[in-house]
Amino acid sequence: MIARWPSAPPALYKPVVTILTPAGKPKVMPEMTQPRILLIGTGDTKADELLFMSECIARAGGRTIMMDISVLGDPPYQAAHDKHAVAAAAQTTIEAIASSGDENSAMSLMAVGAANLAHALAERDAVDGVIAIGGTMGTDLALDVAQALPLGLPKLIVSTVAFSHLIPPERVAADLMMILWAGGLYGLNGTCTAVLSQACGAIVGAARSAIKPRKDRPVVAITSLGKSCLRYMVELKPQLERRGYEVVVFHTTGMGGRAMESIAAQGGFAAVLDLSLQEVANQLTGSVVNSGADRLENAGRAGIPQIVAPGAIDMVDFPAWLGVPNELSDRPFHAHNRLLASATSGSTDRQRIARAIAGKLSQASAPVAFVLPAGGIQQWDREGEALHDPDALAAFVDAMRSAIKAPVELHEIKDHINSAAFNETVLGIFDRWVAAGIVPRGRTTAAA
Incomplete structure (x- = not known):
């Protein structure tokens, strides 16, 4: 039996939706x-x-x-x-x-x-x-x-x-x-x-x-993992906005990276700052907290320029409520909350991850720059922190140096990924690419 409403649909209403334009002026939507x-x-x-x-x-x-x-x-x-x-x-x-x-x-x-x-x-x-x-x-x-x-x-x-x-x-x-x-x-x-x-x-x-995405400014994607683990977005986002870009930050806990890849596949970004790659590491090590096998591939396939860094690739994520997997039981461990926890991968896995990252970047059809912070790749790998493992970090850095090949640019810095030097390096590459026409110029409020 097909259900029927007992009365006619109610009269249509016409909601008034007001948003703020980039200049801060109210605009009534149709x-x-x-x-x-x-x-x-x-x-x-x-x-x-x-x-x-x-x-x-x-x-x-x-x-x-x-x-x-x-x-x-x-x-x-x-x-x-x-x-x-x-x-x-x-x-x-x-x-x-x-x-x-x-x-x-x-x-x-x-x-x-x-x-x-x-x-x-x-x-x-x-x-x-x-x-x-x-x-x-x-x-x-x-x-x-x-x-x-x-x-x-x-x-x-x-x-x-x-x-x-x-x-x-x-x-x-x-x-x-x-x-x-x-x-x-x-x-x-x-x-x-x-x-x-x-x-x-x-x-x-x-x-x-629904308010459809604005198209008044070029869009730049940034991947990150919260502010406690990776802090660069706090500085990079306002800097890029001052340059006239809309900045979209994606949380790399599986579906965040998936969303970024989905939009990149449709050519939705002027540039991608893919600075948190732990979803790549998760997929390679068998973690369920991943974004699929094509993570780190769609921007390059779509011809979008990328600045890439290995943020948090040393962490293997798992659902905290399941407990530590047997294969990671002897590794340093960090519980982020009751949903998500992480253990570190060893030297062999990090070397394998480095080669996989380089292989994905080598397929890109647009310029790629890889920033390698030899001083550390997430907040808890510093000396005195729970996930500190200098030998495994050194093994990864060595493997990354060997794996990155031209035309991918390699920019190695001695500092940590959460340092001012890292932000300056990323912005320096970005500004150089804007000047060269690789990334379209941003549009400031006045120009828009």
Whole structure:
């Protein structure tokens, strides 16, 4: 049975959103009276759920645009973008997809079409938000759709495997929202309708409220690991802002690096200051606190100039609530909080990490400078601190010296990464690249 609202949707409201311009002057944003929400799902198997969601979207003041990703059956409604349109967007037919071999190959082809079609709709400003629903099959497809959409366009997946270990970090779009589809295996019930209605309200609200990223200044990314471990952002951010750049700082605890990589892959930065690489080290040593195998690769692939440093590569992170892994039980240890803890890697692992970093940087299609602070790479490796290991640090520095090859620039300093000398070195390289036209000039408030 399909749920129906007992009364018509309430009158649409027109919120007034006020933001401050770079000059500090208030600016009233244009009103959005009826957000257009692209709703994606398999209409042949989840028609009740999708029609219920469409009514929830209407009740929240939105307008639903259906995309049907069914393969074998047909929904009991007419989708604005039916399965034939999805197949055509993958440059094939639904008949060819249905006979492609198995359900995995069929849905993989539908994912290509759905992602291409959603991207085209976003490009021509035909949708204001996207929501998809599914189990593992629908979630697999929806993750591709989310990655094809631009940053700032609200995107939400209602999934039976939300937040699951089944989803690798490299599949997650930078600004993706997810909610667990509790009680959603088969048919409508009070538990799942509570989730579905909440999700629909969230995507309509997000579409109403979203302020798209500004494009009035070139954007520079910085990676860091809090202010206690790595402190350079405290100085670098205001310095770059004074030069006319918008600075976005990413917290390298797994998903922060993933977000940076996702935006870099879309060419979203004028330059990347990737100064905290412990997610690379985590991935190489088997830690779950990683950003995927392509960490430190997307900026170079997209032609974005990079200044790189090995911040915190000596730490292997793990969930604190699981206890210290057996293989790290004899290593120096630091508990950051009840969620995150770290132990240091030994000399052999650090040498392997150095070679991996150099290998990734060698593939870049734009200039790369590597700053090597021989005096230390995170706050707790100083003498007298819990993670001090001068022999392992020396082994890493030696390996890094040998591994970095031209055209990657190597800038070795004797100081610690949390020193003024490190900041001066990074800014010196950045300013030289601006003068040479490698990095576009910033735009100050007056110029903007």
